[in-house]
Amino acid sequence: MPELPEVETMRRGIAGVIGSQIRAIVRPRSKLKPIEISPALPRFRRRAVGRTILDTGRVGKRLVLQLDRGDAIVIEPRMTGLVLVADPPNREHLRLGFSLAGGVPEFWFWDRRGLGSVRLVSADEFTGRYGPGQIGPDALHISSEELAARLGRSRREIKVALLDQKAVAGVGNLYASELLHRAGIHPRRPCDRLHGDEWRRLQAAMRQVLEEAILYEGSTLSDGTYRNALNHSGSYQHQHRVYDRAGEACRTCDGRIVRIVQCQRSSFFCPNCQPLRRVRQAKA
């Protein structure tokens, strides 16, 4: 489930490739269904080999390798994709290898479930697919005013709306629960019933939780899938307040964490820290 902190950790983990020229693109033979590579591999190779990686970036949950001449390679890990410079968890799920000139180690896209994708796009295609019209502002940098402007008239429940990448980019199922707990907001609160102080709390909690999770190099859940570029586990899972903790004690109060389902996805919250009705602060 790589979300913003995990993809940002991947990006930092492959910073060493900046300035290198791509020498070859390798797809290991496999009996698994191949991941989506676009354009198809022969054309992908012709356009990528010999090109220089000028920079790395991130658009929400996607990793970007900026090439010369305006092209970019966009890696979308989705559920179980990883970018690795070290030995992978196994070899069966290696999907695409990038070998580099100049003695720089190769790096790999590894994906157990194979829902991820790798695309090479022109500058125009990049804007069309990943520009402001398609993907909302980054969750780390959005202001509370913009967050409120983009979601405040929606009738959706706030937990569901936070997953909408057109509204705000980078928040996924895990961090949505965590940041709502930090903000003290119930996941079922309709967006259009949230008040100004709550949007401010939400934005602050979002930035704090995501920044902390980056410092801890993301969350590796019990299935162990997520690893950083060196194939090491993240450690933010030890800081989780609610995610995957149903029935356990809240670490902030005496309450018990509850699991509910919203849009076929699990949400976790503390009914005590996150009341369904807004609690008005008493005036001083």
Next chain:
DNA sequence: CATATGTCCTGAGAGC
């Protein structure tokens, strides 16, 4: 237009 639902994929774990 906004919102809701179904689909893709693999492997882990439960139940028998």
Next chain:
DNA sequence: TGCTCTCAGGACATAT
């Protein structure tokens, strides 16, 4: 032990 079933949740296509 080995089978079947359910579940996990990214983004997107399609339906309402």
